[in-house]
Amino acid sequence: MITKSTERALALALFASLSIAVDTFGLVPAGRLGLATVLFLIFLKTYSTLAQASLEGLRVKVSQEGALEGRPLRVTFEICNPFIIPIAFVELSLRYPEYLKLSAGSPALLGAIPPRGCLSYSVSFLARVGEHEIGPLRAVFRDPLGIFRGTEIELGEKALVRVKPRESEKLRRALFSISRSGGMLRTSRAGEGLEFLSTREYVPGDDLRRVFWKALAKGRLAVKEFDRESTQYNLVLLALGKDMLTGPYLQTPLEHAARVIAVLSRYFAEKGEQQALYLVNGDRLDGIKMVRGRKGYELTIRALSSVRLHDLLNQRETSVGKGTIARELLMTLPRERVNIIAITTMGSARQLAEELKVLAESGRCSVYMFLMVPQFYGVETMSPMERAIFRIKSFQEILSMKDALKEIRKTGIKAVIVTPGDMARRIVMRLEMERM
Amino acid sequence: MRKKVTLVPLFTLILLLIIGFIGAIERGPLTLSVYVGAHPANEGPMGLSELYKMLRANFSVILVNSWKDVKLEEKCRVLIVIVSPELPYTGEEAARIAEAVRACEEVRLLVADETGNANPILAEFGSEVRIGTNALREYPLVAVDAPWGSYVLLLDRPSPLFAHGNAEAIGIEIGVQDPQVYAFLESRGLVWGDGSVFLNQVLRSENSIYREFVRDTLSYLCNNCTILLDATKAQAMNPLDFFHGNVSPEVVPLVDPFSLLISLLSHIIHPSNWFFPLARLVNALVADLLVVSPLRELIIVATFIVLSLFISSRESSERDVPLREVTEVHWYGYSALKDKIMKGGSSLKKDDFVALYELLDYLLLSTAGVSLSSPEAASVLQNRGMSSEKAKALVEFMNKYYRRATGKSLWPPVVFWNSTTRKAISLTEEALKVLGYSLMEARGIEGRVL
Structure with a gap:
């Protein structure tokens, strides 16, 4: 007073x-x-x-x-x-x-x-x-x-x-168009499913209920084959380095990644697949364990909306992991094969690859790493000549990403460089290929 | 660290001091009186300070400055001691003393008086003894034969006593033909015709018989009682009288100098004595100074400064600044490089030309499968839609300066790399566009390169 x-x-x-x-x-x-x-x-x-x-x-x-x-x-x-x-x-x-x-x-x-x-x-x-x-x-x-x-x-x-992150409905629909199924879980391997895959010649032992009567009417004994239903286990790993906040407002790698993860999570939920999300922040690993369906989506959105940007900004350096991430993840993974989708920026990529190398080598997981291309934000305000100079001077750095990519691939991790716009599609395409 | 607790704020303390100061001035100076006669506060030869000390060491003593203030318990035992009163007691005063001790079950008197001033007291308490008013001899030798001992004492101008009834004469002059009685013992106490025996000059003397006599007498008269030492009849003197010459010269040696000094000091330091003269002096001084022109302004300025400092020091001041607002920050990639280019601080060098060459070479190789150094490069660009002259000029220009930049050629000898690279950028942009890329447009090579 x-x-x-x-x-x-x-x-x-x-x-x-x-x-x-x-x-x-x-x-x-x-x-x-x-x-x-x-x-x-x-x-x-x-x-x-x-x-x-x-x-x-x-x-x-x-x-x-x-x-x-x-x-x-x-x-x-x-x-x-x-x-x-x-x-x-x-x-x-x-x-x-x-x-x-x-x-x-x-x-x-x-x-x-x-x-x-x-x-x-x-x-x-x-x-x-x-x-x-x-x-x-x-x-x-x-x-x-x-x-x-x-x-x-x-x-x-x-x-x-x-x-909460904003989700693009258009992108969600695009993801379902990539997927070969409208929502049911399936692989291209024939088995006991509901969706028709193809027909083949009858072999002794086949269930008579699967006989293809139209073919029999033409004098050929054949049976229908259906897609074998399976569940994928998808674990999304988001590396929260300091450079995740580099960029214009709402266009930072973190925000792009959050939107992609939100759409992916909804996609996984609607397909009834198991999903998990882990956030790597320095040497800390936070997240949600494998959950199926709508609950997995809700937990993912909650985890994304709980990322403390303030903590990210106050990181002393861009660093992820201290050699313990793989061990911690292995303890939480189910016995089934898991697709690990690591989303990161160039600043954290090498360190994260070192961490995930063990998982890739273990044979229990397919590890994919998606490196977001650094976006040259703010060039709109520059003159054409300034833009050209800026691009020439930073060109070497872009090329160095290719070298980093080669190094990461040597560890057994399937790494690709993506722009935020096509990251979700590339991820889903990879997962669909994994299903084959 | 312990918190400093201020019980009384400084302001309150100063206010109280000012109030006390004004009160002290209003009340006037405190006068510490100087006694030359038989008073317990007198340390001089005629004082009773030694007697008072002796009484305090051996008895319960009440020093009586006003008999109105004496409050005694019921059934008390008291001994009233009166030594050489300088002023006579009136009948009213004697009655007041009797009233003060009325509640006591035993009241005894020790009256040592050579003036007869104490006779009304003796009368009030029913004593049969009276004190004469004239000394017959200066230094009579007196033999005291009392129940508590026998003594031979030399008295100093005592008054003879007169008695009727049962009073017992215990002090009789010796060595003369018509001896006088100087001491009577009766049921009411002891009446002694000389106060000098109880004074400081006698009690401090080397002859201890007087001290023994006094001690023994008091012990006899006061057995488990309270002694009331009367100090109401000693005359007080104003210490300033000594400086004003209002005191007779023979009195001066009788005053204790230390008491006089203390009394004078208490008088001098009192603000009522110095404050008004000082204020008058300062006022006169300021009035004189205000007449002088430059000093007048100086005094006004000084007063202004003092008042300002006083008023401003009462308040802790701080600069009034608005609250700090949040500065919104955005982090762009390569922001330092971008800022430098936009401020025009980035000139193009040889390395930049090499980078441009390698960029075009890379894109040409990845798009059309030919290198920029290849002879087919110009025709490939031409096939993609670039004019033949421009394609040839670009390929020639780029290869010529690339050889120069990488040291494979010394021609041309002088190159301004900044302008050369800028020209190369303009030429390259056209080639890039036919390949589907751009360096200058908002959507550039990034993303598609990877």
């Missing part, structure tokens, strides 16, 4: 002193003015102290709306003054992560809160995937003339916001 005077108070104090001094020595009769100024300062000080005490006792309610990537994320602070002292004025400044972009509202404001009244303050962000802490509000009281200033305090609690 401390208020301090500002430089304006000092100016007023000087004025009061001068008035009193010149009056004392009979120069100008300004003593009353000086005394009135001092009394005014005392009055303002008293009011400021009371208002600061009221400020510290304010009740703050935080609410939020919208938590889907790319949509407005609205956060509202309802600040109520339960006391009879009006607070005029209070400067508010919202604390929010520096990587979030404000789409509506101001990050700071100067307002007054009437006695037993409330002030509502709303801001909107362009939501991006992950977990974000918004708030608390920082507040400072000032009297109407700005002569006294209170100490800075925090109002309310942090609002913990989890934003």
Whole structure:
């Protein structure tokens, strides 16, 4: 409950002193003015102290709306003054992560809160995937003339916001068009299934219920063959290196990867396949174990919306794993063959490949690594000549990705370089090939 | 680290001091009186400080400055000691003393007086003894034959005593033809015609018989009782009188110098004695200074500064700055390189030309299956839609400067690589476009290269 005077108070104090001094020595009769100024300062000080005490006792309610990537994320602070002292004025400044972009509202404001009244303050962000802490509000009281200033305090609690990735319906449909089945689980190996595959000549021992009567009518004894139904075990591994956040707003590798994983997860869920998601953050491995169907999808979305971007930014270096990831994964894998889909950027690729080498060599898994191409974002703002110079100077680096790719492939990991746009399709095509 | 706790704020402390200061001025100076006669506070030769010390060491003593304030318990035993009163007791005062000790079951008196001032006391308490008012001899030798011992004492101008009734004469002058009685013992106590025996100059003397006499007498008279030592009849003197010459010269040697000094100091340091003269002095000084022109302005400025500092020091001040807002940050790939190019700080060098050549060579090889150094390169580009002259010029230009950049040729001898590479970029862009790529457009070679 401390208020301090500002430089304006000092100016007023000087004025009061001068008035009193010149009056004392009979120069100008300004003593009353000086005394009135001092009394005014005392009055303002008293009011400021009371208002600061009221400020510290304010009740703050935080609410939020919208938590889907790319949509407005609205956060509202309802600040109520339960006391009879009006607070005029209070400067508010919202604390929010520096990587979030404000789409509506101001990050700071100067307002007054009437006695037993409330002030509502709303801001909107362009939501991006992950977990974000918004708030608390920082507040400072000032009297109407700005002569006294209170100490800075925090109002309310942090609002913990989890934003889900946006899913492309078009991409989801495209993935099903790649798949040879509309939703049932199948392989190209003939077996006991429901979906027709082909016909072949009858051999003794075949079930008579599978005889192809139309062929028999033409004098050929044949039986129908059906797709053998099977379940795939897909484990998505997302390497969260610091460079995952490099790029324009909503176009970073992390956001592309989150959208792809969300669509893939829905695809897996609708096909009834087993899926798991693990996030590799430094030497930490978090995620969800193999789950089937809708639950797997929900858990995946929850895991993606819980990625703490703040932690990623504060990583000292881009590093994934410390030689323990493969061991930890092996302990959680089912006995069936598992497709491991590792999604990473160039910065983390070599380290992750070292980690997953054991899994590739174990024979229990098919390990695929999808390296996202670095996007030369922001070239739109450059002149054609500048773009050309930029591309020439960074060309060597792009070529070095090819060398890295060769090295990774030597470890037994099937690595490919993809752009965010065709990553989901490439992944599904790989998985379909695995099914054959 | 322990928190510093302020029990009394500085402001409150200063306010209290100012109030105390004003109160002290209003009340006036405290006068510590100086005694020259028989008073327990007098350390001089005529004082009773030695007697007081002796009493305090052996008895329960109450020093009586006002008999109104004496409060005694029921059924107490007291001995009233009166030594050489300098002023006579009135009948009212004697009655007040009797009233003060009325509740006691035993009241005894020790009156040592050579002036007769204590006679009203003796009368009030029903004593049969009276003190004469004139000393007959200066230093009579007196034999004391008392129940507590026998003594031969030399007295200092005592007054003879007169008694009727049953008072027993215990102190009789010896060595003269008409001996006087100087001490009577009666049921009420002892009446002694000389106070000098109890004074400091006698009790401090080398002859210890006086000290023994006093001690024995008091022990006899006060058996498990409280002694009331009367100090109401000693005359106080204002210490300033000694400086103003209002004191007779024979009194001066009788004053204890230390007591006098303390008394003077207490008088001098009191604000009522120096504050007003000082204020008057300062006022006069300021008034004089204000007459002088430059000093007048200086004083106003100094007062202004002092007042300003005082007012501003009451408040802790800080600069009023707005709250820091969050700065939104985005991280683009190759942002440092991009910034440098956009600011024009990146000039093209020989290595950049080599990179451009290798880029075109790579794309030509991967797209058309021929190298840029191959003789078919120009025709391949021509087949893809580039004009024949431009294709030939591009291939020739690129190979010529590539040989120069890689040291395979020394021609041309002087090359400005920045302008040469920029020209090469323009030529290459046309070739890249016919191959389906671009360096200059928003969607460039990245992605498709890989």
